[in-house]
Amino acid sequence: MPNSDLSSSLYRKTNTEDDLKSLDWITRLKIASGAAEALCYLHHECTPPLVHRDVQASSILLDDKFEVRLGSLSEVCAQEGDSHQSRITRFLRLPQSSEQGASGSITSTCAYDVYCFGKVLLELVTGKLGISASNDAQMKETLEQTLPYISIYDKELVTKILDQSLIIDEDLLEEVWAMAIVARSCLNPKPSRRPLMRYILKALENPLKVVREENTGSARLRTTSSRGSWNAAVFGSWRHSSSDVAGIPGASAAKAEGASSFKQSGTTGSQGSAHNNGAGEHSSSRRRHSRDIFPEPSDAQDVERQDQD
DSSP states (O other), X not given: OTTOBHHHHSEEEOSSTTOEEEOXXXXXXXXXXXXXXXXXXXXXXXXXXXXXXXXXGGXXXXXXXXXEEEOOGGGOEEOTTOTTHHHHHHHHTOOOOOOBOTTSSBTTSHHHHHHHHHHHHHHHHHOOTTGGGOOHHHHHHHHHHHGGGOBTTBGGGGXXXXXXXXXXXXXHHHHHHHHHHHHHHHTOSSGGGSOOHHHHXXXXXXXXXXXXXXXXXXXXOOOSXXXXXXXXXXXXXXXXXXXXXXXSTTHHHHHHSOOOOOOOOXXXXXXXXXXXXXXXXXXXXXXXXXXXXXXXXXXXHHHHHHHHO
């Protein structure tokens, strides 16, 4: 792929010796939306639902326009508990055993993919390479250092963990804030309380709506069990997870501590809001075909027809 993968493109060397150039915010949001779209196809448009099981920065391949192609498909399997799992697993010659993942959940579930995707989002927000590939101990330390600074009630806190190479204005800070909130929802230690990928995709396509509706009260939530909207899925997961992370060291101090200032620039046009920029737009009406996102196994449709017969 022209731009390799996210792990090598987030920061890359320039012509100047020892100088690194980072991806701007509009590109990061575009990549996050593209990866969410690919996972949404696997989870919600495939029968049975397919689980990637290896979602990390190195599996997100990028073309010359930073469009996403999902790689590392060797671990893909049907979601555990699906009636067609064994047949699809045998046909695709995929692993049949379940494993315990870093999230504490079984890796052959869509909830595990969601957790891993949350790690990718956190890597995009903080700019800290390797988060998405970290092991249990490393991830625990990362969460202790970052989650206290992600709050739906205080936007400025996120500047404490924001990648300092980003040049953003007030509106873009809200987009960063929204992605951080989505990431934290994905990283809920309880798999049943993580949002579905379809809701994650909608949240990333409408980042400003995520934070502005929640804080103005126009999208007040009554319950998350109904899964009635993507707002409910994301913020309901958040509310449940608040108690789960209350004991994280530094959480109380983070709320009391003032947020640091963030970089501003009068020339942020190139990093404008993704939903207002044609190049970075990810509306549902312009979804790419699945074959443009990741290679589809040959004869997959024939197998599905045989199952129906």
